[in-house]
Amino acid sequence: MSGSYEKDAPLLEVRGLKKYFPVRSRSFFSGERRVVKAVDGVDLSVTRGETVGLVGESGCGKSTLGRTIVRLYEPTEGEIVFAGDTVPDRRRVQMIFQDPYASLNPRMTVGDIISEPLAIHGIGTRTERAERVHALLRQVGLNPDHAMRYPHEFSGGQRQRIGIARALSAEPEFVVCDEPISALDVSIQAQVVNVLEDLRDLYGLTYLFIAHDLSMIRHISDRVGVMYLGRIVEIAPAEELYGNPEHPYTKALLSSIPRIGSRKEGAGERRIVLKGDVPSPIDPPSGCTFRTRCPHAAEECADQVPVLTEREAGHYVACRLY
Numbered sequence: 548m549s550g551s552y553e554k555d556a557p558l559l560e561v562r563g564l565k566k567y568f569p570v571r572s573r574s575f576f577s578g579e580r581r582v583v584k585a586v587d588g589v590d591l592s593v594t595r596g597e598t599v600g601l602v603g604e605s606g607c608g609k610s611t612l613g614r615t616i617v618r619l620y621e622p623t624e625g626e627i628v629f630a631g632d633t634v635p636d637r638r639r640v641q642m643i644f645q646d647p648y649a650s651l652n653p654r655m656t657v658g659d660i661i662s663e664p665l666a667i668h669g670i671g672t673r674t675e676r677a678e679r680v681h682a683l684l685r686q687v688g689l690n691p692d693h694a695m696r697y698p699h700e701f702s703g704g705q706r707q708r709i710g711i712a713r714a715l716s717a718e719p720e721f722v723v724c725d726e727p728i729s730a731l732d733v734s735i736q737a738q739v740v741n742v743l744e745d746l747r748d749l750y751g752l753t754y755l756f757i758a759h760d761l762s763m764i765r766h767i768s769d770r771v772g773v774m775y776l777g778r779i780v781e782i783a784p785a786e787e788l789y790g791n792p793e794h795p796y797t798k799a800l801l802s803s804i805p806r807i808g809s810r811k812e813g814a815g816e817r818r819i820v821l822k823g824d825v826p827s828p829i830d831p832p833s834g835c836t837f838r839t840r841c842p843h844a845a846e847e848c849a850d851q852v853p854v855l856t857e858r859e860a861g862h863y864v865a866c867r868l869y
């Protein structure tokens with residue numbers, strides 16, 4: 548139960564979270580157990596009603612963090628406190644996936660897909676569930692008559708709307724949106740983002756929103772966190788992060804956004820190209836894991852893992868330079 552939960556406490560509190568995946572040892576004889584450090588020490592708190600965006604290069608652990616928060620994965624270490632409770636309540640925390648087709652059972656009707664979470668949690672009578680399905684279909688912009696159809700009868704955008712309706716059917720409070728529009732045609736991406744925003748406002752939802760599209764993340768998020776090799780290296784209110792990025796990795800990431808019609812000029816506008824590849828999360832560099840690609844790296848960066856430290860109100864950076 549969540550008796551001790553206070554109203555203004557964070558809805559979600561993640562402390563020291565790690566998720567390691569065992570991998571097969573390269574050398575059969577060494578017997579060495581190797582792990583992928585997909586999430587390697589994340590602290591994050593999210594307020595009710597807030598949307599926190601999460602960005603970072605492919606493989607930095609965004610999906611693993613999201614999946615561990617909704618308990619699709621068991622944490623290797625650390626704590627996830629939801630509404631004051633460490634025991635997950637699966638109904639209250641849901642996930643919207645990138646691939647709307649793979650996440651919908653092709654043999655089930657749309658109505659059954661959307662009402663399945665209600666059935667699992669024993670919510671409502673059959674009639675009430677059918678009514679809820681119809682209301683949800685309308686809210687995501689689909690025709691309620693389509694409840695009898697199957698997923699293959701819909702376009703990609705419509706299927707993602709079905710995925711959204713399903714995620715919201717049991718009235719969750721917290722939703723992890725893991726690249727919900729990346730698989731869709733550019734022309735319909737904005738529509739699906741609008742649906743997610745409308746539903747957030749309608750139900751007072753809290754989102755953890757993962758995406759590669761930095762402009763979209765800026766648009767939808769109250770705060771944005773930047774991940775690098777399993778850790779959050781910077782997190783700040785969206786406007787602050789985009790206007791005043793501090794971490795060298797964030798600066799590099801943001802410098803890759805094309806700035807059409809930008810009036811500002813000067814060195815800050817130059818695109819920063821990072822040297823080398825992202826190191827392997829099996830054997831990450833010591834200390835600051837970004838140091839192998841950082842233009843400001845110094846010897847001492849190898850010694851200590853920089854901790855997220857508040858530099859301005861609500862603006863946290865994990866870098867020795869700040």
Ligand SMILES: Nc1ncnc2c1ncn2[C@@H]1O[C@H](COP(=O)(O)OP(=O)(O)OP(=O)(O)O)[C@@H](O)[C@H]1O
Binds near residue numbers: 584
């Ligand atoms: N089930 C798994 N088993 C083993 N390794 C995994 C597993 N899932 C993810 N990984 C590894 O963990 C690291 C983080 O992966 P993750 O999918 O979380 O990254 P991501 O930031 O979501 O990337 P992308 O932007 O490509 O979606 C990667 O090195 C990945 O190969």
Ligand SMILES: [Mg+2]
Binds near residue numbers: 609610
């Ligand atoms: Mg991912």
